[in-house]
Amino acid sequence: MDAEAAVVGPLAEDLRVLNELSVVSEVDADAVGRAREHLEAARAILAEKTLDGPYGVRFTADGRQRSWGNAAVGLRNPIAPPLEFVKDDDGTVRADYFLRRGYEGPPGLTHGGISALILDQVLGYTATVNGCPGMTGTLTLRYRNPTPLGALHAEARVDRIEGIKAFVVGHISDGETVCVEAEGVFILPRWARERMAAEASAVTEAPAQD
Known part of the structure:
Protein backbone atom coordinates (compact mmCIF):
# COMPACT_ATOMS: atom_id res chain seq x y z
CA MET A 1 0.00 0.00 0.00
CA ASP A 2 2.80 2.43 0.89
CA ALA A 3 4.67 1.60 -2.31
CA GLU A 4 1.54 2.21 -4.40
CA ALA A 5 0.85 5.49 -2.60
CA ALA A 6 4.38 6.66 -3.37
CA VAL A 7 3.63 6.20 -7.09
CA VAL A 8 0.03 7.37 -7.53
CA GLY A 9 0.03 10.14 -4.92
CA PRO A 10 2.53 12.33 -6.80
CA LEU A 11 0.61 11.75 -10.05
CA ALA A 12 -2.60 13.12 -8.52
CA GLU A 13 -0.67 16.07 -7.09
CA ASP A 14 0.77 16.82 -10.54
CA SER A 25 -2.10 30.26 -17.43
CA GLU A 26 -1.88 33.04 -20.03
CA VAL A 27 0.49 31.41 -22.51
CA ASP A 28 -0.26 31.79 -26.23
CA ALA A 29 -2.13 29.38 -28.49
CA ASP A 30 1.04 27.70 -29.70
CA ALA A 35 0.96 21.33 -23.77
CA ARG A 36 -2.00 19.38 -25.15
CA GLU A 37 0.35 17.16 -27.15
CA HIS A 38 2.08 16.18 -23.91
CA LEU A 39 -1.25 15.60 -22.21
CA GLU A 40 -2.43 13.38 -25.06
CA ALA A 41 0.67 11.24 -24.65
CA ALA A 42 0.07 10.97 -20.90
CA ARG A 43 -3.58 10.12 -21.46
CA ALA A 44 -2.65 7.30 -23.82
CA ILE A 45 -0.22 5.82 -21.29
CA LEU A 46 -2.68 5.92 -18.38
CA ALA A 47 -5.49 4.46 -20.52
CA GLU A 48 -3.51 1.30 -21.28
CA LYS A 49 -5.07 -0.41 -18.25
CA THR A 50 -8.08 0.88 -16.30
CA LEU A 51 -10.80 -0.32 -13.94
CA ASP A 52 -14.21 -1.21 -15.35
CA GLY A 53 -15.99 0.66 -12.54
CA PRO A 54 -15.26 3.12 -9.72
CA TYR A 55 -12.31 2.68 -7.36
CA GLY A 56 -14.51 2.00 -4.34
CA VAL A 57 -13.16 1.19 -0.88
CA ARG A 58 -10.38 -1.38 -0.52
CA PHE A 59 -8.66 -2.99 2.44
CA THR A 60 -5.16 -4.36 2.90
CA ALA A 61 -4.39 -7.63 4.68
CA ASP A 62 -3.67 -5.71 7.90
CA GLY A 63 -7.04 -3.91 7.73
CA ARG A 64 -5.93 -0.53 6.43
CA GLN A 65 -8.55 1.20 4.28
CA ARG A 66 -8.08 2.90 0.92
CA SER A 67 -10.73 5.32 -0.32
CA TRP A 68 -8.39 6.72 -2.91
CA GLY A 69 -11.09 7.59 -5.44
CA ASN A 70 -13.05 9.75 -2.98
CA ALA A 71 -13.64 13.33 -4.19
CA ALA A 72 -12.70 14.82 -0.79
CA VAL A 73 -9.99 12.54 0.62
CA GLY A 74 -8.90 10.41 -2.33
CA LEU A 75 -5.15 10.12 -2.69
CA ARG A 76 -5.58 9.25 -6.37
CA ASN A 77 -8.28 11.82 -7.10
CA PRO A 78 -6.99 15.20 -8.32
CA ILE A 79 -10.34 16.80 -7.44
CA ALA A 80 -9.68 16.13 -3.73
CA PRO A 81 -7.63 18.78 -1.83
CA PRO A 82 -7.09 16.08 -0.28
CA LEU A 83 -8.27 16.16 3.33
CA THR A 92 -13.32 16.18 17.78
CA VAL A 93 -12.00 15.78 14.24
CA ARG A 94 -9.87 18.45 12.58
CA ALA A 95 -8.45 18.95 9.08
CA ASP A 96 -6.13 21.65 7.80
CA TYR A 97 -6.15 21.86 4.02
CA PHE A 98 -5.32 24.12 1.09
CA LEU A 99 -7.58 25.10 -1.81
CA ARG A 100 -5.94 26.23 -5.03
CA ARG A 101 -7.44 28.72 -7.45
CA GLY A 102 -9.30 26.01 -9.34
CA TYR A 103 -11.85 25.87 -6.49
CA GLU A 104 -13.01 29.44 -7.05
CA GLY A 105 -16.69 30.39 -6.97
CA PRO A 106 -17.25 34.10 -6.28
CA PRO A 107 -14.18 36.06 -7.46
CA GLY A 108 -11.25 35.20 -5.20
CA LEU A 109 -13.36 33.01 -2.91
CA THR A 110 -14.11 29.31 -2.47
CA HIS A 111 -17.17 27.94 -4.28
CA GLY A 112 -19.94 27.20 -1.79
CA GLY A 113 -20.40 23.70 -3.21
CA ILE A 114 -16.78 22.88 -2.43
CA SER A 115 -17.35 23.90 1.18
CA ALA A 116 -20.39 21.61 1.25
CA LEU A 117 -18.33 18.72 -0.14
CA ILE A 118 -15.67 19.20 2.52
CA LEU A 119 -18.09 19.55 5.42
CA ASP A 120 -20.06 16.50 4.32
CA GLN A 121 -16.85 14.47 4.41
CA VAL A 122 -15.59 15.90 7.71
CA LEU A 123 -18.91 15.44 9.51
CA GLY A 124 -19.43 11.93 8.10
CA TYR A 125 -15.93 10.87 9.09
CA THR A 126 -16.50 12.28 12.58
CA ALA A 127 -19.62 10.17 12.99
CA THR A 128 -17.78 7.05 11.83
CA VAL A 129 -14.71 7.35 14.07
CA ASN A 130 -16.92 8.07 17.06
CA GLY A 131 -18.72 4.75 16.62
CA CYS A 132 -21.89 5.92 14.85
CA PRO A 133 -21.31 5.49 11.10
CA GLY A 134 -24.02 6.32 8.60
CA MET A 135 -24.97 7.78 5.25
CA THR A 136 -25.76 11.48 4.95
CA GLY A 137 -29.46 12.05 5.62
CA THR A 138 -29.41 15.83 5.71
CA LEU A 139 -26.68 18.46 5.57
CA THR A 140 -27.58 22.00 6.62
CA LEU A 141 -25.11 24.80 5.89
CA ARG A 142 -24.95 28.40 7.07
CA TYR A 143 -22.57 30.59 5.10
CA ARG A 144 -21.54 33.08 7.77
CA ASN A 145 -18.65 34.84 6.03
CA PRO A 146 -16.88 34.65 2.66
CA THR A 147 -14.56 31.64 2.48
CA PRO A 148 -11.19 32.56 0.98
CA LEU A 149 -9.04 30.30 -1.15
CA GLY A 150 -5.77 29.05 0.31
CA ALA A 151 -5.17 27.65 3.80
CA LEU A 152 -8.36 26.65 5.64
CA HIS A 153 -9.37 24.70 8.73
CA ALA A 154 -12.35 22.37 9.24
CA GLU A 155 -13.48 20.60 12.38
CA ALA A 156 -16.49 18.69 13.67
CA THR A 177 -13.13 33.71 11.31
CA VAL A 178 -15.81 31.03 11.00
CA CYS A 179 -16.87 31.02 7.35
CA VAL A 180 -19.35 28.13 7.10
CA GLU A 181 -21.24 26.26 9.80
CA ALA A 182 -22.87 22.88 9.26
CA GLU A 183 -25.10 20.31 10.91
CA GLY A 184 -25.44 16.85 9.45
CA VAL A 185 -27.64 13.88 10.26
CA PHE A 186 -26.03 10.54 9.46
CA ILE A 187 -28.21 7.46 9.36
CA LEU A 188 -27.07 3.84 9.44
CA PRO A 189 -28.99 2.31 6.49
CA ARG A 190 -31.05 -0.86 6.80
CA TRP A 191 -28.72 -2.98 4.67
CA ALA A 192 -25.80 -2.06 6.95
CA ARG A 193 -27.80 -2.86 10.07
CA GLU A 194 -28.82 -6.23 8.62
CA ARG A 195 -25.24 -7.05 7.67
CA MET A 196 -23.94 -6.11 11.13
CA ALA A 197 -26.64 -8.23 12.77
CA ALA A 198 -25.78 -11.21 10.55
CA GLU A 199 -22.07 -10.90 11.32
CA ALA A 200 -22.76 -10.66 15.06
CA SER A 201 -25.01 -13.73 14.86
CA ALA A 202 -22.33 -15.69 13.02
CA VAL A 203 -19.78 -14.88 15.70
CA THR A 204 -22.22 -15.89 18.45
CA GLU A 205 -23.08 -19.20 16.79
CA ALA A 206 -19.52 -20.16 15.88
CA PRO A 207 -18.29 -23.30 17.76
CA ALA A 208 -15.74 -22.76 20.47
CA GLN A 209 -12.13 -23.55 19.52
CA ASP A 210 -10.06 -25.86 21.71
Missing part, protein backbone atom coordinates in the same frame (compact mmCIF):
# COMPACT_ATOMS: atom_id res chain seq x y z
CA LEU A 15 -2.78 16.82 -11.92
CA ARG A 16 -3.93 19.20 -9.17
CA VAL A 17 -1.22 21.62 -10.20
CA LEU A 18 -2.15 21.22 -13.89
CA ASN A 19 -5.78 21.91 -13.05
CA GLU A 20 -4.84 25.21 -11.44
CA LEU A 21 -2.53 26.10 -14.31
CA SER A 22 -5.30 25.44 -16.85
CA VAL A 23 -7.29 28.16 -15.08
CA VAL A 24 -4.61 30.81 -14.61
CA ALA A 31 2.11 26.91 -26.14
CA VAL A 32 -1.36 25.55 -25.33
CA GLY A 33 -1.14 23.29 -28.36
CA ARG A 34 2.25 21.96 -27.30
CA GLU A 84 -6.24 14.54 6.10
CA PHE A 85 -7.96 14.13 9.47
CA VAL A 86 -6.73 14.31 13.06
CA LYS A 87 -8.95 13.01 15.89
CA ASP A 88 -8.59 14.56 19.34
CA ASP A 89 -9.05 12.64 22.58
CA ASP A 90 -12.51 14.19 23.04
CA GLY A 91 -13.66 12.90 19.64
CA ARG A 157 -17.88 16.90 16.72
CA VAL A 158 -20.79 14.59 17.48
CA ASP A 159 -23.57 16.60 19.08
CA ARG A 160 -25.84 13.68 19.98
CA ILE A 161 -26.95 10.19 18.96
CA GLU A 162 -30.58 9.15 18.65
CA GLY A 163 -30.89 5.47 17.80
CA ILE A 164 -29.50 4.93 14.30
CA LYS A 165 -29.04 8.67 13.75
CA ALA A 166 -25.92 10.67 14.59
CA PHE A 167 -26.17 14.46 14.73
CA VAL A 168 -22.82 16.09 13.96
CA VAL A 169 -21.90 19.78 13.92
CA GLY A 170 -18.87 21.47 12.45
CA HIS A 171 -17.46 24.45 10.62
CA ILE A 172 -14.85 25.79 8.23
CA SER A 173 -12.70 28.76 9.22
CA ASP A 174 -9.82 30.71 7.76
CA GLY A 175 -7.95 30.31 11.04
CA GLU A 176 -9.62 33.28 12.71
